[in-house]
Amino acid sequence: MPTADQTRSLTFDVLQDDFGPALDEVARLRLELFREFPYLYEGTAESEAEYLRTYALAPGALLVLARDGERVVGACTAVPLEHEVEELQAPFRAAGLDPAQVLYIGEALLETEYQSRGLGGELLDRAEAQAAALNLPLIAAAMVQRPADHPLMPAGWRSPRKFVERRGYVMRPELDTTLTWQEVGEAQPSPKPMRFWVLERGRGSAV
Structure with a gap:
């Protein structure tokens, strides 16, 4: 485990x-960390390449990497929501919000031994x-939304909800949607319930 220094x-x-x-480093982190609870994502190199193509091509996309020496140990992606998949855009339009006015945080990832040290906040700040x-x-x-009694929830698991809410994000159940992926143990991909948290710039920690 890395020391504070x-x-x-x-x-x-x-x-x-x-x-x-x-982008290869982001794919590696996604395949490693999203396989764990709560996403239980059974990804492939091919599916990652397709997903990350959005960030390679979209105007305004941003990638933040955290490095320990030469090794990438964390990543955060952001892109204007108008360039994301329809499943993510549709609930905003239904609520009268323009996806072109929303920055979507695709993921904020840190290798396990670097978590709970304030580094997630540094990734999100950028x-x-x-x-x-x-x-x-x-x-x-x-x-992703999982029931409190999910059989694969590890003992002591902590939802990132409190972390994002401390930063000023507000849960928006009216924007609920689904995304489809293959879960560990599934024979085929299936829809998973997703919930949005939204930050109004100037009301939270965003610059």
């Missing part, structure tokens, strides 16, 4: 337009700043 020595790269091989750069008033993040 080691985590203070981490560096952060903020990339736009040309992500290059950095990603949320993109909303100010693009003059977008809203920032949104979505989380």
Whole structure:
């Protein structure tokens, strides 16, 4: 496990337009960390390449990497919601909100031994700043919803809900949607319930 001094020595790269091989690092982290509860994601290199193509092609997309020396140990992605899949855009339009005015945080990932050290906040600080750069008033993040008695929930697991709410994000159940992926143990992909938390820029920690 890294010491406090080691985590203070981490560096952060903020990339736009040309992500290059950095997307491979995001794919690696997604395949590793999203396989765990609550996402239980059974991903493949092919599905990751398709998903991350959004960030490679979308105007305004941003990638933040956390490095310990040369090794990438964390990543956060952000993109204007209008460039994301229809399942994520549709509930905003139904609520009278323009996806072109929303910065969507795709994921904020840290290798397990680097979690609970304040580094997730540092990743999000840099990603949320993109909303100010693009003059977008809203920032949104979505989380999969699991029952409290889910059989695969590890003992002591903590939802990231309190973390994002401390940053000013507000739960918005009226924006509920579904995303489809293959879960560990599933024979086929199936829809999973997703809930949004939304931050109004200037009311939380966003720059």
